[in-house]
Amino acid sequence: MSDPSTASIVSTPPATMPTEAGSGAPTNAGLPENAKKQKPRGLLGDAWRDLRRKPLFWISATFILLFVVMAAFPSLFTSGDAVNGALGRSRVEPSSSAWFGYDVQGRDVYARVIYGARASIVVALLSTILTLLFGGAMGIIAGYRGGWVDAVLSRIADIFFGLPFVLGAIVILTTFNGSGTDNGEWTIMGLVILSLTVLSWPVVMRLMRSSVLATKEADYIVAARALGAGTGRIILKHLLPNCLAPLLVYGTIMVGSFIGAEATLSFLGIGLKSPVVSWGIMISEAQNYIRVSPFLLFFPSAFLVIAVLSFVMLGEAVREALDPKLR
Amino acid sequence: MTENIIEVRDLVKHYPVTRGVVFKKTIGHVKAVDGVSFELKAGETLGVVGESGCGKSTLARVLMNLEKPTAGQVLYKGQDISKLSGGALRRLRRQIQLVMQDPYTSLNPRMTVGDLIGEPFEIHPEVAPKRSRRDKVKELLDLVGLNPEHINRYPHQFSGGQRQRIGIARALALRPEVIVCDEPVSALDVSIQAQVMNLLEKLQAEFGLSYVFIAHDLSVVRHLSDRVAVMYLGKMVEVGTEDEIYERPTHPYTQALLSAVPVPDPTVRESKAIIRLQGDVPSPVSPPSGCRFRTRCWKAQDVCAQEVPLLQIRRGSDHPSACHFAEKREIVATHEAA
Numbered sequence: 001m002s003d004p005s006t007a008s009i010v011s012t013p014p015a016t017m018p019t020e021a022g023s024g025a026p027t028n029a030g031l032p033e034n035a036k037k038q039k040p041r042g043l044l045g046d047a048w049r050d051l052r053r054k055p056l057f058w059i060s061a062t063f064i065l066l067f068v069v070m071a072a073f074p075s076l077f078t079s080g081d082a083v084n085g086a087l088g089r090s091r092v093e094p095s096s097s098a099w100f101g102y103d104v105q106g107r108d109v110y111a112r113v114i115y116g117a118r119a120s121i122v123v124a125l126l127s128t129i130l131t132l133l134f135g136g137a138m139g140i141i142a143g144y145r146g147g148w149v150d151a152v153l154s155r156i157a158d159i160f161f162g163l164p165f166v167l168g169a170i171v172i173l174t175t176f177n178g179s180g181t182d183n184g185e186w187t188i189m190g191l192v193i194l195s196l197t198v199l200s201w202p203v204v205m206r207l208m209r210s211s212v213l214a215t216k217e218a219d220y221i222v223a224a225r226a227l228g229a230g231t232g233r234i235i236l237k238h239l240l241p242n243c244l245a246p247l248l249v250y251g252t253i254m255v256g257s258f259i260g261a262e263a264t265l266s267f268l269g270i271g272l273k274s275p276v277v278s279w280g281i282m283i284s285e286a287q288n289y290i291r292v293s294p295f296l297l298f299f300p301s302a303f304l305v306i307a308v309l310s311f312v313m314l315g316e317a318v319r320e321a322l323d324p325k326l327r
Numbered sequence: 328m329t330e331n332i333i334e335v336r337d338l339v340k341h342y343p344v345t346r347g348v349v350f351k352k353t354i355g356h357v358k359a360v361d362g363v364s365f366e367l368k369a370g371e372t373l374g375v376v377g378e379s380g381c382g383k384s385t386l387a388r389v390l391m392n393l394e395k396p397t398a399g400q401v402l403y404k405g406q407d408i409s410k411l412s413g414g415a416l417r418r419l420r421r422q423i424q425l426v427m428q429d430p431y432t433s434l435n436p437r438m439t440v441g442d443l444i445g446e447p448f449e450i451h452p453e454v455a456p457k458r459s460r461r462d463k464v465k466e467l468l469d470l471v472g473l474n475p476e477h478i479n480r481y482p483h484q485f486s487g488g489q490r491q492r493i494g495i496a497r498a499l500a501l502r503p504e505v506i507v508c509d510e511p512v513s514a515l516d517v518s519i520q521a522q523v524m525n526l527l528e529k530l531q532a533e534f535g536l537s538y539v540f541i542a543h544d545l546s547v548v549r550h551l552s553d554r555v556a557v558m559y560l561g562k563m564v565e566v567g568t569e570d571e572i573y574e575r576p577t578h579p580y581t582q583a584l585l586s587a588v589p590v591p592d593p594t595v596r597e598s599k600a601i602i603r604l605q606g607d608v609p610s611p612v613s614p615p616s617g618c619r620f621r622t623r624c625w626k627a628q629d630v631c632a633q634e635v636p637l638l639q640i641r642r643g644s645d646h647p648s649a650c651h652f653a654e655k656r657e658i659v660a661t662h663e664a665a
Contacts, residue, residue, distance in 0.1 A: 041479050043437050219433035223497070226391050228420035228450050237446075241437040324437060324481035 043241060047321040054321075060313035067307055071118040080111030083275045091293045100299045103282075104289065112277050113299050119278035121307065123189055124258040127196040132251050135201035139208025140235060140243075144216055154209070157202035166264065168199045173270040185276050192271050196258055207250055211243035218242075245319050252315025256308030279304050331402075332504060332537050333367040333390070333423075338399035340385050344612060355612045359385040361561035362399070364638075367505065372531065372538040374552030374569075376545055376584070380608060382561040383541045384428075387509040390539060391425050392416065403505075421451055424498035428510040430490035434482040440493055441478040444468065447500040454501055467496040471526060488519035492526065499530065507539045512547055524550055545588050549573055557581045560619040561611060563638055567646030577644045577653035580620050618651070626652045 041049075051057045070077055085107030094101040100109035142153040160168075172195040177183055183191070215221070216239065224234050263280020265271030272278050279300040286296035320326045341356035360382040367373050377383050388394045390401055392408050400407050403419060411419055427433035434443055444464045448455045455463050465475035471492040482490055491511060498506055508527070512520040528551060530536060542548045548555055555572040557565045557580065565578040576582050583602040590596045604623045609615055615622050621631040630651055638649040 041439060042442055043439070046439070046479075219427050219429055220435040222393065223425065223427055223433050223494075224435075224446070225393060226420070226425040227447050227497075227501075228417045229446070230450075233450065237438075238435055242435070322437070325483050 043322065043324070046324065046327070047318070050321040050327050051317060054317050056313050057317040057321075060310040060317065063306060063310040064314060067117055067121050067310070070114055071121040074115045074118065077114045078108075078111045080108040082107065082111040082115035082277050091289065091296070093293075094295055101293075101295050103285065103296055109282075109296065109299055112282060113279070113303055116277040116279045116282055116300065117303070117307075119185075119189060119272055119276060120259050120262060120280060120304070123192055123196070123262045123278070124255045124307075127193045127200075127258050128251055128254045130193065130197040131201050131204055131254065132247060134197060135204025136208045136247060138201065139205040140212055140239065142205065143209040143212030144231075144235065144239065150209075153205070157205050160199065161202040163199060165199050165261070166268075169195045169261075169265055170268065170270060172198065173265065177270060179269075185272070188272055188276070192262055192265060195265075196261055200254070204247065204250065207246050208243060211246055212239055215239055215242050241322065244322065248315050248319045248322075252312045255311040256304075259304055259308065330369050331366045332369045332404060333539075334400075334402040334405075335363060335365050335390070336400045336402065338363045338386070338389060338401060339397045340382075340389050340394060341397045358561050358611050358614060360389065360396075361614070363558075363561075363563055364399075365556055365563065365566065367537050367539060369504070369537055370531070370535050371554065372540055372552045374548035374555040375539065375541045375558060376543060376548050376555060377558035378543060378584075378608065380611065381558045382611075383543075383558060384509055386558075387425070387507050387539070387541055390507050391423060392419070417451065421454070421501045422503050423505045423507065424501065424503040426491075426494050426498050426506060426508045426511045429514050430487050430494055431514070433494055434490055436482055439479050439481055440464075440468070440473075440485075443482070443493060444496050444500055447497060451501060463500070467500055470499070470530070471496045472522075486519075487515050488523060491515060491519075491523050495523075495526065495530070499534075502534065503536070505537045505539065507541070509541050510543065511540075513542060513544065520547065527551065545573075545584060557584065560608060560614055562619055562649065564620065564650070565646070565648045566638065567648075571646040575645070575655050577641070577646075577648040577655055578620075578650045579624050579626055579652075581648075582656050618649070620650075626650075628652075 074082075085102065085105040087106045089098075089102040089106035090104055092098065092102040092106075094109075098108055098110065100113060103109055103112065138153055138157070142150040173191060177188055177191050221234060221238055224238055229237075259280060262271055262278060263283050266273070266278060266281045267284035272281060274281065282300040283297060283304070286293075286300065290297050338360055339358075339362055340360040341358050343353045344355045344357060345351040346354050363382075363386060365373065375383055375386065385394070389396050389409075392401075392411070395409050401409060403423065406419075408416075408419055408423075438446075441461070441464050444467055445460050448460045448463065461478075464478060468475045468478065473489060473492055473496070477485075482493065485493065491514075495511075511527070512523050515523060524547065527538065527540075531538065538551070540548060540551055549569055552569055554566065554568050556563050557572065557578065559580050565572060565576065565581045567575075572581060573585065576585055579602075583604050586600060586602040590599055602625075606623050609619070609622055615632070617633050618624070618627070618631040618636050621627040624631070628651075634651070636649045636651045638647045640647050641650075641653045643655065644653055
């Protein structure tokens with residue numbers, strides 16, 4: 001990992017990294033920061049040193065940073081109009097004047113892909129973070145306390161687990177976002193995030209619960225209790241770092257599936273609605289023209305795939321960095 | 328040497344055996360520790376031996392106050408430790424520490440050695456001011472024979488013996504008076520065992536520690552202990568000084584255990600009588616009535632099934648033994664006392 005080619009990648013974006021490492025690996029939020037700032041190193045410091053030497057990390061982080069900036073300031077990337085089109089340009093193929101071509105309604109696909117990043121990234125990231133936090137917390141409580149607390153929480157999770165995803169989302173969203181309601185863009189996004197979280201936290205909870213159950217009887221937890229460590233210290237310093245790996249992997253996969261789920265809900269007419277743009281909406285619109293104008297499907301899908309891949313690679317890199325044995 | 332630092336009185340620890348998921352019904356109790364009494368003097372090492380499942384580790388857990396006893400008391404300088412809570416319990420934790428059996432699982436794989444040994448100081452911040460902690464950790468590493476430069480390494484970068492030294496350093500960090508060693512060397516190679524035991528001996532001399540040293544290996548216990556207690560199925564069957572147990576055992580179980588120790592000298596080996604016990608250890612859920620060893624004892628008679636033999640000094644013997652027919656028996660000297 002220390003060949004010269006890596007070094008050149010390391011030197012590219014030095015100052016911006018700490019901010020988006022935080023946004024890319026949200027599950028680290030629970031880890032306590034090491035108070036000591038001098039030469040002694042802890043797990044997080046070592047993980048960061050390790051990450052800095054990984055080209056995979058820098059590539060994925062750069063892409064994620066790019067998407068985040070795209071979501072925040074789409075006008076930096078395009079001056080085109082994502083909402084209004086001219087029907088005369090309907091399904092015009094990509095050319096030098098419009099790189100990605102025009103869609104059925106004659107709208108600039110490039111501008112729409114850029115503007116669509118916001119809804120897709122915000123929905124996917126926030127629902128992933130919320131799901132991981134909520135499901136993770138429930139899993140820790142259920143696994144660590146055990147007994148009737150575990151029984152009650154697990155049964156509640158089973159109830160949500162039993163709801164089919166699409167059906168559950170339809171029920172929630174038609175109740176609050178049915179036809180005739182006039183919710184704003186951010187309200188709808190909030191509702192979509194909420195329904196995604198509500199319907200997917202049981203999986204995370206089960207993952208977390210099983211890792212906690214496997215870890216909590218470990219000798220080093222007993223040793224910590226013998227030293228007089230309180231529940232908070234045991235959970236934060238001993239349980240969490242050792243139970244995080246499966247969650248991290250699942251979380252990165254979840255980002256991708258949530259972008260797709262948002263598209264499904266939009267397609268059903270209960271998620272985001274035109275004129276709001278998202279990759280999911282674009283993909284579902286494009287599928288009717290997949291044979292005559294495949295580029296309509298290609299560009300939003302390509303962005304989606306790159307975004308999902310970046311998150312998966314980042315998650316993988318962070319997971320490896322957090323395991324001392326893999327360094 | 329006269330002050331009792333720990334006194335255990337009629338300690339009982341039963342684990343309920345339950346059946347059913349929703350409506351739990353207790354159908355019996357695993358009698359892991361069933362009426363154990365002993366005392367530990369300052370600066371003394373008490374060895375506890377017995378085969379697997381006889382309650383040694385449960386005894387360690389109760390001594391550490393990791394489990395509440397079902398009945399009986401553990402007194403630390405006259406205080407009942409199971410009644411302590413909050414700040415008093417934290418202060419007690421500083422005085423009694425634990426070294427665990429398996430050095431591969433007793434260290435958090437995601438903490439550096441510095442964090443592992445420094446953790447006691449973080450839990451008990453009053454012991455050492457923040458700035459001096461790093462140096463204290465290095466001192467401890469040096470003390471247990473590890474390179475202080477390795478402070479930023481992770482447990483998986485060390486060998487088993489080195490890891491056990493880390494575990495010992497962690498237990499020593501708070502300068503406890505008592506260390507409960509739960510089979511600290513049984514997971515190590517024989518050559519490493521000796522190193523770790525010598526280290527424990529050196530530390531005892533240096534800090535005046537008292538050890539409760541649990542093991543299933545008689546020769547390991549002999550090397551370190553001032554007194555030895557032999558456990559069988561949750562009860563102590565014989566207690567005595569090192570010489571009394573190893574040279575003049577009176578309980579049949581102790582005699583059988585000693586006869587099984589391998590003899591390195593082939594000429595002596597010929598003349599050695601091996602006592603082979605029949606059968607397995609009975610289930611601790613329903614131990615035999617009377618003497619618990621009677622089902623495997625060659626001396627068993629009717630009285631053994633009816634009366635529980637008390638752990639007391641009997642005729643013709645100089646130390647307590649829980650057998651109605653306790654008597655000396657010629658056991659070939661197993662090996663040199665180390």
